[in-house]
Each structure stands twice: as C-alpha cells, then as structure tokens.
Amino acid sequence: MSRNDDEIREAAFVSLRRVAPEADPASLPLTANIREALEIDSYDFLQFLIALNKRLDIDIPEADYGKLQTMSSLLSYLRSRCDGAASG
Amino acid sequence: MTAATLVSWKIRPGDVVSRGQVVAEVETDKGVIDVECFNEGTVERLMSEPGQKLPVGALMAVIRGSVDDEPSMSAAPRPNVAANTISEPSATTSGARLKITPAARKRAGELGIALEQLHGSESDGVIGLTDVEGAAAAATTSTSPLRSEDGCDRMRRAIAAAMSKSKREVPHYYLATKIDMSRALAWLESENLNRPLADRILPAVLTLKAVALSLHDIPELNGFWIDSKFRSGDGVHVGLAVAMKGGGLVAPAIHDADHKSLDEIMSLFHDLIPRARSGRLRSSELTDATATLTNLGDLGVETVFGVIYPPQVALIGLGKITQQPWVADDNICARPVLTATLSADHRATDGRRGGQFLDALNRRLQTPEKL
Structure with missing residues (x-):
C-alpha cells in the first residue's frame, strides 16, 4: 500500500506521542537521536x-x-x- | 508507605470473596492501588468509608470464614472471623477508632474536612452530619486539608524515606562482573526472527529470567531482613524498577518469575509497565517483591550500583550492553558485554555468596535456550 510523505510523517508522530505523550515530535531536529531526545526506553x-x-x-x-x-x-x-510493500 | 486513602469499595456486606480478589481501591504514595483480599469467606461488614485515610495495618473489613464444615447454621458469630487490613509486611493495628457516622464521614470527605479536626456534639461523642457541616462553616476560608498533594512530591518523599532508611540501616556491599552477551543476543535474534512485532521478546526479559533463576540458585539473596534475621521469600518475585515519566519509580513484582516462560514474562511487561506508569498497580504487586532488578542500560548507563529497597536484601543492577574488546580463546575480539552488579545486605550474606550469584547469572546467560 503506497503512502505519501505526509501520511508517513503523521503515522510516525502519532506513534511517538503514544509512548512519549509530553513530547512534540514535530519540533525534533531531523538528525537528533529519537530515543535519547524523547527518553524512550527499549520497552517504549x-x-x-x-x-x-x-x-x-x-x-x-x-x-x-x-x-x-x-x-x-x-x-x-x-x-x-x-x-516495498506496494510493489510486493 | 505509612497510610492510604480509601477510594472505593468493590465489595458489599454479604458478598462472597475469594483469595486474591480485588476488594477495594486505595490511593497511596505510589498511585491508586487495587487492594486484594487475603482470605476467603463472606463480607461481614466494611469498617471504613471512601475518603478515609487509613494507617498501614488498619482494619478495613471483617470477612467471615467459610462454614462448609458446619452442617447446621449457627446464629452465634463464628470465631474464625478474619480481618482484611491495609497490607505491609510490618503491619500494626490501628489505635482508637474515630466515632463518626458513615454519612458524616462521607460529607466530610466531600467538603474536604480532616476527620481529626471533628468533635462530636452528641452525648455519646459520635460525630454526626451536623458536626461536619459546622466544622465546614467554621473553616470556609482555610484550604482543603484532604485535597491530595501533588503525586510527584509524594512519590519523591516515599523514595526519600525508603532510601534514607536503607543507607542508614543496611550495610551494603557491592560486586560487579562483565558478562559476554553474544550467545544470549544471537539466540534471542533467531528466536525473534519469525515473530510478529507484538510477540518479540526484549533482552530485558531474558536477563530478568536469568536473574530470577540465579536468585533461585542463591536463595539467601531472595527475601527480607526482618527483626535481626533473614526470612526467605515465599517464591522468587522480582521487583522490576520502572521509571516514571515525570520522575520517580515503582518496582512492581513479577511473581514466581523463575517458573515463568519468556513469553509469560513479556506479556507481564505489556501488562505491568503501562499500569505502573499510569499508577494502577495491585497491592500484591507493590508489596511482594523479594528482590529488585534495575535496568538502567536503556539510556546509556554502563554500570549501576543500586540502593537496596528494605527489607529486601539484594538489588541487581544491569547496564547497557555495549560492544567491548573481549578475550576469547587467546584472541581479542569485539563482543556485546553487559555489566551486572549486585548490591547486597552484608547482614544477610557475605561477598563470597554474592559472587556466586553473579557467577550463576553469567552461566545462565551462556545457555539462553534453557531460559
């Protein structure tokens, strides 16, 4: 199933907010380490x-x-x- | 924990209750906890009201024991009446009970009036509804004494009290060892390869199981130091330290972890960790742990020397698994290495026994297929 960039970005942000509700993923620099910046442990x-x-x-x-x-x-x-999923 | 506020009852007089059934919700320093029943029987009467603050050990309800062995119904109260109390290992019974009518108590809770401030105007000294209304009118300008404090502050204070007690009373000794994790991680990777995301097992589950089995191997580290002697735990219940998002931590128990499969422990992670973080744990989960495991590796810490949670006698600390130079068969190679530490109570064990624990942990992690 092909998706556009906005859908993918939105999915990533929504999923991140589920494990780090107080965080604002949109303000995260593109090159920052996500787990370190949002204090996400291996379980999260x-x-x-x-x-x-x-x-x-x-x-x-x-x-x-x-x-x-x-x-x-x-x-x-x-x-x-x-x-890949779309072509396969 | 020294006291809790009753939030609600889940039972009524006349209900038949079983062991482990959730009978009430109380609010504590560690969030709202489901209180479980220790006994089987029929609820005779409830001794406390929602909103009431109860010291540890306070009588909450009276449960009449089973009368299966009695062929005829007896009108007289039977002697095997058990009491359900707020649980904590060193429970004491409450002092003189406040004489207050249930309606007055309820109203006091609604109005935010501390029960200690109330005095009964009736001849029998029982506090009635009018006494509560009167006290409320007299205190309209003061702030509500029953309003709960900021949960974070309370948790901070609970941690401060427990850790101060530990450092004051518990003579800690500390041991550390490095463990080659290549076999364990390779086994886990192949195990996870064909599993959908939701069924994958975390390395933390593997190490928890290894810790539980090692505590089983060295039972002197699994239990409590109470009244100047060691009491072994009634099973290996590993308290898993879970960090709270806003600071603070709780360590809910994974019961009988040495007998649980990796899948069962992983399901418990999915159950316990979200409940721990939202403050919804059960009383047995908060009071039963026989040793504590802290996993600080996730955020980069390599070695953690923990503070024992009294009256437990051991705390196991696991750091981050990092690629390190390692000598194997006279060759230097890079291996994923875990630093495992043990903080133990020197009153209960000596360094030699503690060392055997870390050795057992290492051996367990070299045969991951048996975990």
Whole structure:
C-alpha cells in the first residue's frame, strides 16, 4: 500500500506521542537521536514499533532497528518499507 | 508507605470473596492501588468509608470464614472471623477508632474536612452530619486539608524515606562482573526472527529470567531482613524498577518469575509497565517483591550500583550492553558485554555468596535456550 510523505510523517508522530505523550515530535531536529531526545526506553521503543506496524501495516525486522535512530533515517526507512510493500 | 486513602469499595456486606480478589481501591504514595483480599469467606461488614485515610495495618473489613464444615447454621458469630487490613509486611493495628457516622464521614470527605479536626456534639461523642457541616462553616476560608498533594512530591518523599532508611540501616556491599552477551543476543535474534512485532521478546526479559533463576540458585539473596534475621521469600518475585515519566519509580513484582516462560514474562511487561506508569498497580504487586532488578542500560548507563529497597536484601543492577574488546580463546575480539552488579545486605550474606550469584547469572546467560 503506497503512502505519501505526509501520511508517513503523521503515522510516525502519532506513534511517538503514544509512548512519549509530553513530547512534540514535530519540533525534533531531523538528525537528533529519537530515543535519547524523547527518553524512550527499549520497552517504549517496542511499543512505538508496534504502533507504527498497526498504522502503516508494515513489518519492521529486528535487524533494521538500527536504521530508525533519527527522524530523518526513520522517515526514509518507513518510506522504503511502504514502497516495498506496494510493489510486493 | 505509612497510610492510604480509601477510594472505593468493590465489595458489599454479604458478598462472597475469594483469595486474591480485588476488594477495594486505595490511593497511596505510589498511585491508586487495587487492594486484594487475603482470605476467603463472606463480607461481614466494611469498617471504613471512601475518603478515609487509613494507617498501614488498619482494619478495613471483617470477612467471615467459610462454614462448609458446619452442617447446621449457627446464629452465634463464628470465631474464625478474619480481618482484611491495609497490607505491609510490618503491619500494626490501628489505635482508637474515630466515632463518626458513615454519612458524616462521607460529607466530610466531600467538603474536604480532616476527620481529626471533628468533635462530636452528641452525648455519646459520635460525630454526626451536623458536626461536619459546622466544622465546614467554621473553616470556609482555610484550604482543603484532604485535597491530595501533588503525586510527584509524594512519590519523591516515599523514595526519600525508603532510601534514607536503607543507607542508614543496611550495610551494603557491592560486586560487579562483565558478562559476554553474544550467545544470549544471537539466540534471542533467531528466536525473534519469525515473530510478529507484538510477540518479540526484549533482552530485558531474558536477563530478568536469568536473574530470577540465579536468585533461585542463591536463595539467601531472595527475601527480607526482618527483626535481626533473614526470612526467605515465599517464591522468587522480582521487583522490576520502572521509571516514571515525570520522575520517580515503582518496582512492581513479577511473581514466581523463575517458573515463568519468556513469553509469560513479556506479556507481564505489556501488562505491568503501562499500569505502573499510569499508577494502577495491585497491592500484591507493590508489596511482594523479594528482590529488585534495575535496568538502567536503556539510556546509556554502563554500570549501576543500586540502593537496596528494605527489607529486601539484594538489588541487581544491569547496564547497557555495549560492544567491548573481549578475550576469547587467546584472541581479542569485539563482543556485546553487559555489566551486572549486585548490591547486597552484608547482614544477610557475605561477598563470597554474592559472587556466586553473579557467577550463576553469567552461566545462565551462556545457555539462553534453557531460559
């Protein structure tokens, strides 16, 4: 299922707010480490991925966790996963 | 924790209750807690009202024991009447009870009047509704004494009290060891490979299970120091330190963690952590832990030497798993390494026994398939 950038960004923000309700993901610099900036522990990070999985209907293998560290890498990763899901 | 305020009853006189059933909600320093029943039987009467502040050990309700062994109904009260009280290991009974009518107590709660400030005007000294209304009128300009304080401040004070007591009374000794996590992480990775996201197991679950089994191996670290002697726990109930978003922490117990599968522990994480963070834990979860585990690795800390939560006798600290140089078979290689620490009460154990615990933990983590 192909999605545009706005949908992906929105999904990322909504999912982040679920685990860090007091945070404003939109104000996060694109290059900041998301987990450090929003104080997300490994349990909350898993919750974040589960939320993304539900919203975007994409699987995120554990081996790819390292590609999700900054907002910029997260968004491009999600972009590629969504496109991949569309072609596959 | 020294006192709690009754929020609501979940039972009524005449109800049949079972062990472990949630019978009331109380508000404490650690948030709202579901109080569980210790006994089976029929609720005879409720001894406290919502809004009432109860000291630890206060009588909350009277539960009449089972009468299955009695063929005929007896009119006289049976002697096996058990009391349900606010739980805490060192429970004491309350002093003289305040004489107040239920309606007056309810009204006092609504008006925010502290019950200690009330005096009965009737000849029998019982505080009635009119006494409450009178006191309210006299105190209209003062602030509400029953209004709950900021939850964060209260939690801070509860932590301050427990940790001060620990550092005042508990002679800690500290041990640390480095554990090669390559086998454990590789096993976990292959285990998670075919699992959907929601079923994946976190490394923290694996290490918790290993800690629980090691506490089972070294039972002198699993229990309490009470009245100058060690009392072993009635199971391995690992208190998992959970940081609160606004500061502070709670350590709900994962009961019988040494007998639970990794999947069961992971489901408990999904159940306990959100409830801990929203302040919705059960009384047994807050009082039963036989040792505490703190996981500070998530935010980059490599080594944590914790402060024991009395009357427990051990606190296990796990840091961040980092790639480090490691010597294996005379070669230097890079391995994921975890620093595990033990803070233990020297009254209950010596360093040698503590060392055996960390050794057991290391061995457990080298055979992850058996966890």
